[in-house]
Each structure stands twice: as structure tokens, then as C-alpha cells.
Amino acid sequence: MRIHFTGVKGSGMSSLAQIYKQKGHSITGSDVEESFFTDKLLYKAGIEVLPFHEKNVQQVDIVCASAAYGSNHVEIKAANERNIPVLTYPMMLGELTKEYESILITGTHGKTTTTGLIGSLLMNADMDPTIVVGSYIETLNNNARYGRGNYLVVEACEYKRHFLNYTGKVMVVTNIDFDHPDYFKDIRDTFDAFQECANRLPEDGLLVVCGDNLARNLRANCQMVTYGLSQENDVYAVKKGMGKFAVYAFGKYMGDMVTPLIGEHNIQNALAMVCLGLYYDIQFDILQETLSGYAGVKRRLELKGHLKHHLVYDDYAHHPTEIRVTLHAVKENYPNANVVSIFQPHTYSRTKRLLHEFAQSFQAADWVVLTDIFASEREKEKLVDILELVEETKKHHPRVTYIPKSEIIPWLEQMSEQMEDHIFLTMGAGDIYKEGEKILQKMLLSS
Structure with missing residues (x-):
């Protein structure tokens, strides 16, 4: 079958295009010229990326279109x-799920890490899975x-009940x-969407x-299984120091696990993997x-790297809960370091609706830097100004600064000279991650 992917550079689209290519289909793709991390992956897979043009779809059987583009494309x-x-x-991914015993990894936060963990587990257990994930997994x-x-x-x-x-x-x-x-509309609407998806299980x-x-x-x-840090869960963990925890399942001690991942939220993600291991009867040592x-x-x-006496980290956190657990994890792992959070809000709608929650999510940071809002292509109206978030955050944190994105690099250079042992x-x-990459590259070239 000849399949064309419109918007093939997207993380999910590129993943799906590669799978269908390896299944033996003839695959073409098109997208903008802007460079993405998926460019190399598509090139390696032998998928040519063309500029958008109507002739791209003249000789194909199916067009798979990114959600970023509408009927006028x-x-x-x-x-x-x-x-x-x-x-x-x-819809295209939905067709693929019908061909397998499919394992759906969902949730507001932690999907990608958990998908990577469970996919890696099935690989290590010689179950030879197919994996479709929304980001680059180092193991893969x-x-x-x-x-x-x-x-x-x-x-x-x-989002938009896509998982249905x-x-x-x-x-x-x-x-x-x-x-x-x-x-x-609200948390009730969100919960109902997940319940709709759960209702579809056989x-x-x-x-x-x-x-x-x-x-x-x-x-x-x-069958339903719960996991978590609370001992009320079917599968739970007891922390035994930094990076180590004991696992209990249905009242039985299973053994200890060592994790390279930072934060309690990643212990929870690991426990989700344990639940799948139990379901598929995978030996605990493989887990x-x-x-x-x-x-x-x-x-x-x-x-990302070292900047003089400092460390530069990056995280996809774009929701108050994610910011809070990420900062807590970093502070727990580096208790003596000063943590400088450089946050770029994502979409006007999210920033406006969760303004107060965002403002209260930086408690674990020693210094909060806020920069310009990254707007979605779907958004036509500027619903909120970044300075509103700055002023609201100042009510909850003693050290809050607004820095335009264009000035972050010189600010980082200045701060790296004046301070020591910061994160x-x-x-x-x-695209805030690019600023960390730019300053590290600049320091490397000047050394």
C-alpha cells in the first residue's frame, strides 16, 4: 500500500511512518523545512521528506494527516x-492497534517514560514488541x-479523546x-474521557x-490492578535511599530495584512496568x-551538560504538576545546589486557565526565571500576558525574574561567571531547550 504522511516530522507521525515502512508499505512524507530531531530518524529509515505540494498525494492509496493541519491544507x-x-x-494508529495485543499507556503525565519502560521490558523478555512513542527513547x-x-x-x-x-x-x-x-471543560470532563477509554477494554x-x-x-x-507509593495499592514501593526501593505485590515482598531515574514520580512509572511484568509472568530479575x-x-x-561549575538540565514539564514534581526531584537529588528554573509557558489557553496553579508550582526552586509564552499554531488570540504570570508567581516566591527569550543566553553567561554549583x-x-543547548555549545567553542 502507498501511504503519504502529511506533517511527517511530528514525533508521533514519524514513529508511525517508520512502523508502516518496516511493515512493507511504500511510504512518503512531507513537512516544513524547519529542522526537528526526527529528521535523522526519517533519513535513517529511508523516508524522504518533501515540501508540501498537491502532487505528493496523486499516486497514493491513503493520506495520514497530522492534527496540526486542517481540510484547507x-x-x-x-x-x-x-x-x-x-x-x-x-485514526491511523487505531488501525494498527487492531493488528496486535495492544498495550495503551495513557495519563496526563508520565506517558512517554512509562511507554519506554514497558516497551524495554517486553524487549528484554524476548517478546519482540512493536513500540510507538511520542519522543526519542535512548534505549531504542x-x-x-x-x-x-x-x-x-x-x-x-x-487530548481530544484521541485514545478512543x-x-x-x-x-x-x-x-x-x-x-x-x-x-x-474541567477535571470531571477529563476523568470521563479516561473512563470512556477504560470502558472499551475486553x-x-x-x-x-x-x-x-x-x-x-x-x-x-x-481485572484491575493499582500501583503506587501508598501501601493501600496492590503493588507498592518502599524507598530505601536514593535510587533504591523495595517492591511489594499483593502482600508479598518481590525484591529491591535500583533506578537511574530521578524523582518519586519515576518510581511510580517503574511500578507500572512491574504490574505489566506480573501480568505477563516475566521474571523479576528481568524487571x-x-x-x-x-x-x-x-x-x-x-x-544536557556542564557549564563551568554548573549543571544544565532540561525537562518537558509544561503543567503545574509536572513542574512541581520535576523541581522536587532535582532538589532531592542535589540538596546542596541552587536550582534555577527557566520556564517557558506553553500555549495561552493553558497559561490563562492554570495561572494560579503555575504561580504556586515553583516552591522547590531557588530562583524562578519566566520567559515568553510559546503559542500553539491553533491559537489566534493572546489570552494572557507573561507579566501576569510573573506578578502572580511573585506572590508565592521571593525570587522571580522575567527575561525575554532573546536575552536568556547572555543572562546565563553572566550568571555562570558570578555563581557556583547551580543547576x-x-x-x-x-523550544526553551534550545537555549540550554546554545549556551553549552557557545562555552565549548570558546574553551
Whole structure:
């Protein structure tokens, strides 16, 4: 089959394109000229990326279109005129889930890390899974993996109820929190979406939920297992110092695990993996090896490098809960360091709706730097100004500074000369990570 991917550089789209290519289909793709981390992955997979043009879809059987583009896009319009089926990314991925015993990894936070962990576990257990994930996984050296086994591990996004397109036997819910205010009305609407997805599980399926948050209230017509830090869960952990914890399952001590991942939220993510290991009867030593050897995910508490006597980290955190747990994790791991949080809010709608929550999420930081809001292409109206967030955050934190994005590099240079033993942590779902990379590259060239 000839499939064309419109917007192929997207993290999910590029992952799906690679899978269908390895399944034997003829794949083409198109996108903007701007460089993305997926460029190298697509080149390595032998997928040519063309400029957008109506001729790209003239000789294809299906067009898979990114959610970023609507019916007026030149390629989508041309496909519709030729009666060529146009499927969105969730629809196309939904078709793929029907071909496997699919494991859906969802939740407001932690999806990517948990998908990577569970995918790695099934690989180490010789189950040869296919994996579709929303970011670069170090263990995979990719954001996708095509396997010959019967298992598909999918990062399943809740936005616009996309995950209702997927057919899964197993569903993992890391947490339920209010996000995507441009779509969900409130936390009740958000919860209902997850419940709708859980209702679709078969009677012989499995629902795995983190019992430390609202996800514990989900119900399903199949087996249900809870995990978390609370001992009320079916599977829980007891911390035994930095990077080590004991695992208990259904009242039985399973053994100790060592994790290279920072933060209690990553212990919870690891416990989700343990639940899948128990379900598929995987030996505990394979679970231990999978976690201890897990190299992590791009832009998830990623150590970017050293800046003189300082460390530069980056994280995808773009929600108050994510900011709070990320800063807490860094402070716990580096108790004597001064943590400088450099946050770029993502979308006007999220910033406006969660303004007060954002303002109170930086308690663990020693210094809060806020920079210009990264707007979504969908947003036509500037709903809030960054200075509103600055003023609100000052009510809860003694050291808050606004720095325009264009001035972050010189500010970092100045601060690195004046201070010692600091951690500079860039956070946000936009392009703030590039500032950390730029300053490190600049220091390298000048040394």
C-alpha cells in the first residue's frame, strides 16, 4: 500500500511512518523545512521528506494527516478532491492497534517514560514488541520500534479523546489531572474521557492505574490492578535511599530495584512496568535489569551538560504538576545546589486557565526565571500576558525574574561567571531547550 504522511516530522507521525515502512508499505512524507530531531530518524529509515505540494498525494492509496493541519491544507484538499482516504494520526494508529495485543499507556503525565519502560521490558523478555512513542527513547535509539511479536506498546494521548480510536487489551493510566483547557471543560470532563477509554477494554483485559491519584476511581469490566507509593495499592514501593526501593505485590515482598531515574514520580512509572511484568509472568530479575539499565527519554530530566561549575538540565514539564514534581526531584537529588528554573509557558489557553496553579508550582526552586509564552499554531488570540504570570508567581516566591527569550543566553553567561554549583533547569514543551543547548555549545567553542 502507498501511504503519504502529511506533517511527517511530528514525533508521533514519524514513529508511525517508520512502523508502516518496516511493515512493507511504500511510504512518503512531507513537512516544513524547519529542522526537528526526527529528521535523522526519517533519513535513517529511508523516508524522504518533501515540501508540501498537491502532487505528493496523486499516486497514493491513503493520506495520514497530522492534527496540526486542517481540510484547507493543500495536500489534504487535493486528496479529498481525488477521493483518496484521509486518516488522522489517531485514526491511523487505531488501525494498527487492531493488528496486535495492544498495550495503551495513557495519563496526563508520565506517558512517554512509562511507554519506554514497558516497551524495554517486553524487549528484554524476548517478546519482540512493536513500540510507538511520542519522543526519542535512548534505549531504542529511536521513537519507534518494529517487532515481529504479537504485542504493540502505544503512547495513547487523551487530548481530544484521541485514545478512543485505539483498540487495547491492556490500559495503563499513570494519573489523571486537568490539562488541555482548550478542549476539556474541567477535571470531571477529563476523568470521563479516561473512563470512556477504560470502558472499551475486553473482559479478559487488564486495567492498571496509579492508586496515588484520581485514576484510582476508574472502573472497568475486567481485572484491575493499582500501583503506587501508598501501601493501600496492590503493588507498592518502599524507598530505601536514593535510587533504591523495595517492591511489594499483593502482600508479598518481590525484591529491591535500583533506578537511574530521578524523582518519586519515576518510581511510580517503574511500578507500572512491574504490574505489566506480573501480568505477563516475566521474571523479576528481568524487571530489575530493565529499570537499572534504562537510559531515559529525551527531554525528561535530561542532563544536557556542564557549564563551568554548573549543571544544565532540561525537562518537558509544561503543567503545574509536572513542574512541581520535576523541581522536587532535582532538589532531592542535589540538596546542596541552587536550582534555577527557566520556564517557558506553553500555549495561552493553558497559561490563562492554570495561572494560579503555575504561580504556586515553583516552591522547590531557588530562583524562578519566566520567559515568553510559546503559542500553539491553533491559537489566534493572546489570552494572557507573561507579566501576569510573573506578578502572580511573585506572590508565592521571593525570587522571580522575567527575561525575554532573546536575552536568556547572555543572562546565563553572566550568571555562570558570578555563581557556583547551580543547576540551570530549562522547562517547557516549546523550544526553551534550545537555549540550554546554545549556551553549552557557545562555552565549548570558546574553551
